Amino acid sequence: MTATLDSTSDQPVQVLDQNHGAPPDTGAQTGAAPEGKAKARLGKAVLLALVALIGADIMDLLDATIMNIAGPVLQQDLGASSSALQWIVAGYTLTFAVMLTTGGRLGDIFGRKRMFLIGVGGFLVGSLACSLAQSSGELIAARMLQGALAAVMIPQGLGILRSMVPPEKMNAVFGIFGPVMGLGATLGPILGGWLVGADLFGLSWRAIFLVNVPIGIAALFFGARVLPNDDPRSAAGEGARKPKLDLVGMLLATAGILMLLYPLVQGREAGWPAWMWVLMAGSLPAFGVFALHQRRRNAAGRDPFVVPSVFRKRSFNSGIGVLFAFAAAMSGVFFVYTLFLQVGLHYSALHAGLTMLPWSVGMIVSMGAGQALMPKIGPRRTLQAGMLVMALGTVISAVLVNAYGATTTSLTLIAPLLVSGLGMGLIFGPIFGTVLGDLEDDEVGSASGLLNAFQQLAGAFGVAALGTVFFDKAGTMMTSVPAAAALVFGLSAAVLVLAWVVAFSMSKHTKEAEGH
Numbered sequence: 264m265t266a267t268l269d270s271t272s273d274q275p276v277q278v279l280d281q282n283h284g285a286p287p288d289t290g291a292q293t294g295a296a297p298e299g300k301a302k303a304r305l306g307k308a309v310l311l312a313l314v315a316l317i318g319a320d321i322m323d324l325l326d327a328t329i330m331n332i333a334g335p336v337l338q339q340d341l342g343a344s345s346s347a348l349q350w351i352v353a354g355y356t357l358t359f360a361v362m363l364t365t366g367g368r369l370g371d372i373f374g375r376k377r378m379f380l381i382g383v384g385g386f387l388v389g390s391l392a393c394s395l396a397q398s399s400g401e402l403i404a405a406r407m408l409q410g411a412l413a414a415v416m417i418p419q420g421l422g423i424l425r426s427m428v429p430p431e432k433m434n435a436v437f438g439i440f441g442p443v444m445g446l447g448a449t450l451g452p453i454l455g456g457w458l459v460g461a462d463l464f465g466l467s468w469r470a471i472f473l474v475n476v477p478i479g480i481a482a483l484f485f486g487a488r489v490l491p492n493d494d495p496r497s498a499a500g501e502g503a504r505k506p507k508l509d510l511v512g513m514l515l516a517t518a519g520i521l522m523l524l525y526p527l528v529q530g531r532e533a534g535w536p537a538w539m540w541v542l543m544a545g546s547l548p549a550f551g552v553f554a555l556h557q558r559r560r561n562a563a564g565r566d567p568f569v570v571p572s573v574f575r576k577r578s579f580n581s582g583i584g585v586l587f588a589f590a591a592a593m594s595g596v597f598f599v600y601t602l603f604l605q606v607g608l609h610y611s612a613l614h615a616g617l618t619m620l621p622w623s624v625g626m627i628v629s630m631g632a633g634q635a636l637m638p639k640i641g642p643r644r645t646l647q648a649g650m651l652v653m654a655l656g657t658v659i660s661a662v663l664v665n666a667y668g669a670t671t672t673s674l675t676l677i678a679p680l681l682v683s684g685l686g687m688g689l690i691f692g693p694i695f696g697t698v699l700g701d702l703e704d705d706e707v708g709s710a711s712g713l714l715n716a717f718q719q720l721a722g723a724f725g726v727a728a729l730g731t732v733f734f735d736k737a738g739t740m741m742t743s744v745p746a747a748a749a750l751v752f753g754l755s756a757a758v759l760v761l762a763w764v765v766a767f768s769m770s771k772h773t774k775e776a777e778g779h
Contacts, residue, residue, distance in 0.1 A: 309427055311489040316420045318482035319383055321447050322390075322475045323413050326355060328451030331597050332616050333459050333468040335605040340467060343399035345734040349528045350403045352598060352730075353723040357524060358410030360719035361517045364568060367418035368508055375419040375426075376490040382416025383482050390475040394466070418715075426491050449623035452601075456616030512556055512568030519549035520720060527727040531735050573702060573710045581768035582698030583717055588762035589650070589690060590721035592755040595729030596657060596683075599751045602733065603664065607744030608671060618673040618680075625684025626691070633692035642693035642700075643771050647763050653686025654759035661752035668745040700770030729754065 330352055338348045370378040389409035396402035458470040466473070523546040526539035533539065554574075557567045573579050604615040629649070637645045659679035664671055695714060702710055729751050736747035 308489045309424075311485045312423065312427060315379075315383075315482045315484075315486035315490065316423065317443055318478045318485075319379070319386075319416045319420070321443070322383075322386060322478050322482075323417060324447045325451050325454070325474060325478075326390075326409065326413075326472075328447075329455030329458075329471045329474070330355070331601040332452045332455040332612050333471050334598075334601060336459050336612060337402075337468040341396075341399045341402065343402075344532060345730075346528050346532045347399040347403065349598075349726055349730045351399065351406055353524070353528065353726040354403050354407045355410040355413075356594070356719045356726075357520065357723040358407045359414050360716045360723065361513070361520060362411045362414035363418060363716045363719065364713065365508060365513055366414040366416075368566075369415060370419045370422060372508070374493045375422045376486070376493055379416050379419040379423065379490065380483060380486055382412050382414075382419070383479055383486065385412035386416060387476060387479040387483075388412075390472045390479070393472040394469040423490055426493065449620065449627065452616035452619050452623075453613070454616075456611065456613030459612035507566050509557075509560060509566060509568040512553060512560065515549060515553035515556060516568060519546045519553060522546035522549055524723060524727050527724070527731060531731050569713050573713065576701045577768060578701040578770040579698060579710065581765050582694075582700075582770075583714070585646075585650075585762045585766050585769065586694060586698060586714060587717055587721040587724075588758050588765070589694070590718045591725030591728070592657075592758045592762075593653075593687065593725065594722035595725035595751060596755045598726045598730055599733045599748055600660075603744055603748035606737075606741055607669065607748060610673075614673070618676060621677050621680040622684035622687075625681040625686075626688040627684075629685040629688030630692055633689045636689070637693055641771055642697045643766060643769055645689055646693045646697055646769075647766050649686045649689030649691075650759050650763040650766065651686070652689060653683050654756040654763070656680070656683030656686055657752050657756040657759065661749045661756065664745050664752065665749035671745065697769055 334348055334352065337343065337351070338345075341347075343351065366378070366382070386409055389405055389412055392405035392408065393402060396405055454474070455471050458466075458474070459468050461470075463470050522542050526535075526543045530539050553568075554571070557569055557571045560567045561571050600619065601615055604610045604618055605612065610618065633645055633649070636648075640648075656679045659682060660676065663675055663679060667675055698714060699710055732754065733747045733751050736750050737744050
């Protein structure tokens with residue numbers, strides 16, 4: 264389950280803000296139409312644009328939540344190893360993380376509408392490729408393609424909306440996203456469980472990827488019709504410098520990430536050879552070279568992959584750590600919970616999805632409560648309260664699963680799942696604004712994209728690291744699944760408590776930032 268900020272760089276957003284009030288291609292700014300009619304047309308265009316943009320976000324969200332539920336059935340059908348299953352889940356978030364900043368920059372260079380439509384179309388192709396996969400290797404490749412194209416379509420949303428909506432109406436527009444995404448997070452596991460269990464037309468797990476087809480077609484149809492045509496070169500004016508991709512920076516960051524994650528996923532099955540430890544150790548100098556490259560590129564006045572100045576803020580650095588720990592613990596727990604329910608308790612996919620429902624309900628409830636709580640105790644304390652509540656729920660899960668083992672029931676898990684969801688909802692509200700709290704306005708755009716990338720990277724890391732612990736403890740024959748799950752839940756709680764401690768270094772205040 265993920266929540267993603269849309270991110271765009273500062274310069275193109277400022278250009279688009281000059282045109283807010285109506286899509287550039289509607290003619291609403293010409294003065295030819297009465298003001299009331301212009302507003303009416305704007306309202307219709309925005310609503311149809313939201314259909315396209317929310318459709319893209321829903322596809323991304325469904326692919327995260329449904330995939331976990333379908334994992335065990337998919338593993339049996341394709342004969343996938345435990346590491347292959349981890350790659351099927353983590354490969355999507357890994358390519359999403361690596362390509363996210365690049366995807367936003369492509370929108371700056373070639374136009375957001377164009378890149379949004381390319382991203383949606385490519386995502387549909389990736390979804391069809393997933394549904395047709397005949398081996399775990401093919402599915403992993405298709406999932407990574409999905410992640411890369413999701414990183415092209417998702418970052419375009421904020422800039423598109425800001426070109427269509429006056430600033431005073433943006434909060435109302437964003438208010439539509441929360442309930443819809445919450446509903447998607449709630450129904451995703453249930454829908455996935457039903458599709459796998461119903462085995463429609465003999466498709467089994469393949470149906471979960473075909474769900475994207477009607478949603479994607481609707482997003483393409485409405486996106487092509489109502490999204491404003493934007494040409495960054497003409498909008499910026501003749502002679503203005505066009506943003507450029509930092510390909511070297513992207514390759515260095517990708518290399519460092521893969522050097523760290525590949526051994527985590529494959530190491531257990533490979534017997535942890537020495538070269539894997541060397542590879543993980545080598546990720547540190549790779550990140551060091553990346554940081555040096557960013558400083559030099561920034562000093563030369565060229566567009567860096569990441570603006571280096573954001574790392575001079577202690578609150579931002581500690582906030583990155585908190586976000587990483589939270590996202591890793593959350594993704595790892597979800598991955599292991601569905602394995603425990605289906606492999607350990609032999610639940611059907613639908614039964615597992617319904618069992619996880621209290622978590623989603625708790626999250627939706629506490630997201631609303633958190634908005635009321637933040638003005639009273641502050642965003643940082645609200646965030647820290649969420650960390651402790653989520654840790655408590657995860658500890659209760661560990662205790663109950665360890666005590667009941669294979670006799671654990673859905674009723675037994677209602678309380679810990681609900682508590683964990685309540686904690687997660689309290690975290691989601693303030694976390695991005697708190698991490699960005701001490702940054703300057705010209706740093707916020709780059710930092711928002713970086714947070715998105717770290718969030719997705721943390722999800723891949725959580726599945727890789729905690730999944731490895733789970734499979735190692737469960738054993739080759741999966742005879743100790745409850746004990747393995749309890750161990751992972753306990754470790755996740757410890758990570759959340761550590762994040763609570765680190766959060767004391769974060770800013771007590773928030774500021775309006777891109778995507779939040």
